[in-house]
Amino acid sequence: xxxLTLDTxxxxxxxxxxxxxxxxxxxxxxxxxxxxRERFVxxxxxxxxxxxxFAAGFRQILGVSIIPPYETYVLYEVYVTPGLxxxxxxxxxxQSSLSMVYDREMGNMRMLLVSPFPRWFLLIAKxxxxxxxxxxxxxxxxxxxxxxxxxxxxxxxxxxxxALVLVGLMLGALGMLLSSLIKQLENFAGVMNFVIFPMFxxxxxxxxxxxxxxxxxxxxxxxxxxxxxxxxxxIRFSLYSKxxxxxxxxxVAATTVFTIAAILAYDPARGLLVRRGGGPT
Amino acid sequence: xxxxxxxxxxxDNVATAPVALSVVGISHSYGQRxxxxxxxxTVPQGEFTAVLGLNGAGKTTLLSLITRLFDxxxxxxxxxxxxIDREPGxxxxxxxxxFQARTLDLDLSVMDNLLFHAxxxxxxxxxxxxxxxxxxxDVGIADRQKDKARNLSGGQMRRxxxxxxxxxxxxxxxxxxxxxxxxxxxKIAIVTHVRKLVRERGVGVLWTTHLLDEIEPDDNILVLHLxxxxxxxxxxxxxxxxxxxxxxxxxxxxxxxPPPGEAP
Numbered sequence: 001x002x003x004l005t006l007d008t009x010x011x012x013x014x015x016x017x018x019x020x021x022x023x024x025x026x027x028x029x030x031x032x033x034x035x036x037r038e039r040f041v042x043x044x045x046x047x048x049x050x051x052x053x054f055a056a057g058f059r060q061i062l063g064v065s066i067i068p069p070y071e072t073y074v075l076y077e078v079y080v081t082p083g084l085x086x087x088x089x090x091x092x093x094x095q096s097s098l099s100m101v102y103d104r105e106m107g108n109m110r111m112l113l114v115s116p117f118p119r120w121f122l123l124i125a126k127x128x129x130x131x132x133x134x135x136x137x138x139x140x141x142x143x144x145x146x147x148x149x150x151x152x153x154x155x156x157x158x159x160x161x162x163a164l165v166l167v168g169l170m171l172g173a174l175g176m177l178l179s180s181l182i183k184q185l186e187n188f189a190g191v192m193n194f195v196i197f198p199m200f201x202x203x204x205x206x207x208x209x210x211x212x213x214x215x216x217x218x219x220x221x222x223x224x225x226x227x228x229x230x231x232x233x234x235i236r237f238s239l240y241s242k243x244x245x246x247x248x249x250x251x252v253a254a255t256t257v258f259t260i261a262a263i264l265a266y267d268p269a270r271g272l273l274v275r276r277g278g279g280p281t
Numbered sequence: 282x283x284x285x286x287x288x289x290x291x292x293d294n295v296a297t298a299p300v301a302l303s304v305v306g307i308s309h310s311y312g313q314r315x316x317x318x319x320x321x322x323t324v325p326q327g328e329f330t331a332v333l334g335l336n337g338a339g340k341t342t343l344l345s346l347i348t349r350l351f352d353x354x355x356x357x358x359x360x361x362x363x364x365i366d367r368e369p370g371x372x373x374x375x376x377x378x379x380f381q382a383r384t385l386d387l388d389l390s391v392m393d394n395l396l397f398h399a400x401x402x403x404x405x406x407x408x409x410x411x412x413x414x415x416x417x418x419d420v421g422i423a424d425r426q427k428d429k430a431r432n433l434s435g436g437q438m439r440r441x442x443x444x445x446x447x448x449x450x451x452x453x454x455x456x457x458x459x460x461x462x463x464x465x466x467x468k469i470a471i472v473t474h475v476r477k478l479v480r481e482r483g484v485g486v487l488w489t490t491h492l493l494d495e496i497e498p499d500d501n502i503l504v505l506h507l508x509x510x511x512x513x514x515x516x517x518x519x520x521x522x523x524x525x526x527x528x529x530x531x532x533x534x535x536x537x538x539p540p541p542g543e544a545p
Contacts, residue, residue, distance in 0.1 A: 008361075010363070010368065010371045011371075011374075012370070013370070013403050014403075016403075017403030017404075018403070020400050020403050020404065020405035020406075021400055021401060021402075021403055023400065023405065024396070024397055024400020024401060024405070025400070025401075027397075027400070028386070028389070028393075028397045031388075031393060032386075032388060035388045035389075036388070106382070106383070106387075107380055107382035107383055107384040108384055108385075108386055110348075110350060110378075110382075110384055111384050111401065112401065113349075113350060114348045114349065114350070114373055114376075114378055115401035115402065116369070116370040116371070116372075116373035116374035116402060117370065117401070117403070118370065122401075267352075
């Protein structure tokens with residue numbers, strides 16, 4: 001405490017005030033999402049194009065053998081659905097990252113950072129908000145996918161929720177970390193080329209890993225190193241009310257690492273931006 | 282030339298008036314470039330203090346340190362007695378801030394911008410709405426509360442930002458060149474409103490600017506140039522100490538002289 005005379009005693013914040021702050025951040029994210037209708041449409045159209053066109057084209061040539069969690073042969077549309085769900089969350093995480101870079105350039109980010117709540121709390125609240133938006137996008141996709149004929153177990157729509165929260169947090173945290181590394185909005189195209197596409201294609205989203213292993217052990221090894229693969233598998237298993245422990249462990253570990261790194265990057269004492277001579281403006 | 286024109290309290294020498302902001306021996310560098318060099322400053326409650334300096338003087342860096350956007354590595358900053366580095370939450374909840382860049386969310390309505398800010402300070406529900414209504418009425422924008430922020434003029438946006446900065450009833454308000462880019466009428470309205478806050482609510486104000494006509498003879502000023510404090514005190518004393526007749530002449534004399542510590 002300072003040696004100067006204090007104005008009024010330190011009050012701290014009550015749990016209720018933390019909840020007000022969390023609700024405010026989530027509400028703002030929801031408002032922005034509602035206002036940006038094209039963002040919602042593009043988030044939905046992207047996986048649906050894959051489902052309607054890509055999956056239809058590959059149904060006849062890409063056989064999917066019986067692999068866990070499936071207990072019988074499944075159509076390619078069914079196989080690819082968890083990957084497309086994760087794709088929605090991946091794009092949402094990167095969109096959230098883009099939005100943070102934009103906020104920083106426009107100055108909005110400053111208002112968040114000068115809030116008296118702890119910065120870790122503010123960033124986690126933003127992560128939760130972004131994850132909630134991604135789950136709403138996934139819900140809309142699942143409605144269309146079901147109407148298209150993708151057959152999923154009824155309970156799967158419920159049991160997948162915890163997996164969606166975890167994967168949403170992992171990809172949101174990754175996006176937040178990236179946003180701290182990107183200095184200008186123009187550099188964001190690099191994220192598309194060097195993060196989104198490699199993460200998506202070097203995973204089990206579009207093809208089972210045993211098929212990849214047969215074609216290229218090196219690519220298989222890369223896919224196994226990719227945390228996005230484990231996010232997809234966590235979703236895939238949970239859609240069938242099953243738990244893949246390895247995927248859960250990797251996703252939790254990656255979420256923890258990305259979140260801590262993002263919090264450190266936005267910390268004024270250790271922030272990567274400050275080290276580069278700028279600041280989280 | 283380096284002038285301390287009167288007994289402005291700095292740091293350990295606490296003024297008799299309660300201190301809203303105490304900045305002691307702050308330095309900050311961007312890589313090898315020193316942006317602030319041993320700057321000290323005190324803003325008493327209920328007083329208007331201006332930091333006067335040309336572009337590149339270090340004004341925005343100083344505000345970034347006060348608002349904890351940057352970490353304080355050399356020196357200390359206290360808001361109402363709370364150190365910004367040790368108890369940032371307590372310091373920031375007593376601090377209102379208006380940045381030089383526009384910080385409204387343009388896609389949200391005026392009211393939603395204020396409610397979001399209230400939530401960031403743990404104020405919600407009816408209380409947040411009541412305060413937002415009162416603050417918008419104070420700045421004469423109550424009739425635009427449902428409009429999107431992007432539809433406001435520059436002056437109106439600035440008034441909304443000032444209303445927003447006061448929602449959590451801070452005792453210290455810092456404003457970074459708040460009138461830059463505004464027309465004369467908007468400028469006068471904003472300066473008048475902020476001075477009224479000082480008079481009627483006892484808010485301590487730190488105002489950075491390079492516009493000399495915003496400064497009054499009784500204001501406390503700190504003249505900053507290339508990151509170094511050149512003069513500090515009541516305006517008329519600073520002017521007298523330079524041997525000039527006007528603040529403009531004094532400011533020109535100060536900023537054209539070699540920085541303190543260097544040979545002329």
